[in-house]
Amino acid sequence: MSAGDALAERWRQARPPVAGLHLDSAACSRQSFSVIDAAAQHARYEAEVGGYVAAEAAAPALDAGRAAFAALCGMPDAEVVYTTGSLNALDLLLGGWPADRRKVACLPGEYGPNLAVLAAHGFDRQLLPTLGDGRLALDDAAFALEADRPDFVHLTAVASHCGVVQPLPMLARLCGELGLPLVVDAAQALGQVDCAAGADVTYSTSRKWIAGPRGVGVLAVRPELMQRLSPRLAAPEWAPAATVAQQLEFGEANVAARVGFSVALGEYLAYGPEAVRARLAELGSISRSVLADVPGWSVIEEAEEPSAITTLAPVDGADPQAVRDWLLAERRILTTYAGVQRAPLELTGPLLRISPHADTTAADLETFAEALIAATAATAAA
Ligand SMILES: Cc1ncc(COP(=O)(O)O)c(C=O)c1O
Secondary structure, eight states: OOHHHHHHHHHHHTSOOOSSEEOBTTTOOOOOHHHHHHHHHHHHHHHHHOHHHHHHHHHHHHHHHHHHHHHHTTOTTOEEEEESSHHHHHHHHHHTOOSOOOEEEEOTTOOHHHHHHHHHTTOEEEEOOBOTTSOBOHHHHHHHHHHSOOSEEEEESBOSSOOOBOOHHHHHHHHHHHTOOEEEEOTTTBTTBOOOSOOSEEEEESSSTTOOOSSOEEEEEOHHHHHHOOOTTOOOTTSOOOOHHHHHHOSOOOHHHHHHHHHHHHHHHHHOHHHHHHHHHHHHHHHHHHHTTOTTEEEOSOTTOSSSOEEEEESSSOOHHHHHHHHHHHHOEEOEEEOGGGSTTTOSSOEEEEBOOTTOOHHHHHHHHHHHHHHHHHHHHO
């Protein structure tokens, strides 16, 4: 058995059996028994001793999650705030952003809802130059950023609509040289690619490649920048003293889900980030090779792109929404319909996305390719 197959087996055994084929981890992964049990156990404890007492008891587990996330981002001294997800993390950050709001540099493939949050906080966009596949053109970006300095650079290291892995370490180095803050959206990157680039801010989501519960996210900020943030909901003078991070985190929270996320991060570290990343890259490569010849579709990513996200564009009029619905209804195969709103400045039409996690096999991907042929024919005839 290869190392990838052994990891697949462990990942599969650790969670409930799947109903059909789950190729949708970029939306939401399958949690493990331990993660589900940890969250359930916390909820039981809340019922036994009271929610606030249980939260105090969970503090070390939550701190372990913060430390794991900071380490995975290469920001060991960062302060980490729990959020309800990635968008909430960006919103909290920008709500407290220190300087006059002027301009943010980002890629044309920026996630649509992020563009909306940036605009809502008063930032104009400066689009960074790209290569033909939407990947950052680093040298051109260096000239552009030097000539016209934004307040900060925002990089979505792996997008929602495409499996291209952006050159995060190189951009982090460039931003360091130019003295520009780098903010990284690692919603799709955390778990799939190495995020340890030491950005100024990294935020992410529990439910995707780390396979934690829904409704949890994290925001890691370097301490110097954290001190300069002014939380939108600042603690009133009469309240007990609170750090900036505590003020950002203030509010009601599903502590059980945060405990589950901490456990998921611990499990991910125990599997070995490199091993999981290698397995996911392997699955991306297998996906693209089995899908290369499916009539009516064109695979967007290069075969060897090191991510498990593969997107397919219809070339003969297939309808990604109808195909996604048919696959689920007729074959119990879960995929994603990706509409243009995911990357409104880059996408010209909707796509079909698959995003298998580590327990998917080559045979599963063959099954999907055959089902896609059937779905394309059935939905064209309908
Ligand atoms: C690249 C990217 N950024 C941000 C988000 C938003 O994450 P959340 O739903 O946790 O707010 C997503 C969700 O799919 C995403 O794919």
